[in-house]
Amino acid sequence: MNEGQIELLRGTLDMLVLKIVALGPSHGYAIAQRLQQISKDFFQVHQGSLYPALHRLEDRGWLRAEWKESETGREAKFYSLTKKGRRQMEEEARNWDRLCDAVALVLSAQEMAS
Amino acid sequence: MNEGQIELLRGTLDMLVLKIVALGPSHGYAIAQRLQQISKDFFQVHQGSLYPALHRLEDRGWLRAEWKESETGREAKFYSLTKKGRRQMEEEARNWDRLCDAVALVLSAQEMAS
């Protein structure tokens, strides 16, 4: 039990969703599946996190929504990345890299000889 | 302005503080300074985050507190890592690595040719 992480690290979901949508327009349900698949089951996004996140990203002008027919022949809300959204994604990815570097510095720190 | 990150990624502070304390017992004020120094100014911990975090970690039995005289000759609350705290730190560091791997998978994903 409890494979995958306990809880999504707050603040990472937006970046991940933007990245998935950057791979090609997709609807909520499919975004969750792709995220799980690409991360080899590490990320399991709950609907109660996903849909509010999508609305948030749309409100901020990073995603654009459009009702279309899905692969299975049903109506679904397809999200695509706006220009602003692409810039945001790139910035968040850069920040993520910087964060990883900073955490790595701390985790690898040794007691100073003084 | 606004060098360093906008906001500490929620959930990372505990791991970082545990790691700093693992380098040697330290008091709150010094922990914040070391964290900033080791991360080359990336992490700037605010007092409103730090002290609640220290109390939290103590409540959970990961840190032990003791009043002592600081380097400057004042009374300060020195925190040291408990055994439970060390295990916790190691687990959080492992989870962090797994998280980084998972994020890297997503961020490096390419559009599938289908």
Place this chain on the structure above:
DNA sequence: TCATATATGTCGACTTCCTAGGTGTTGCGA
């Protein structure tokens, strides 16, 4: 004397996540 550095703490606002619930459709097997 007054600002700055040292040192600790609280409070309320805000964000974001989770759990738990809800709606409705389609397709499939019993």
Place this chain on the structure above:
DNA sequence: TCGCAACACCTAGGAAGTCGACATATATGA
């Protein structure tokens, strides 16, 4: 035909953690 799983959307309420602002106190040096 009945029911269940998968598909696809959504919300409400609560928990948790971070931030900004504030409060307190001492020591040092300009």
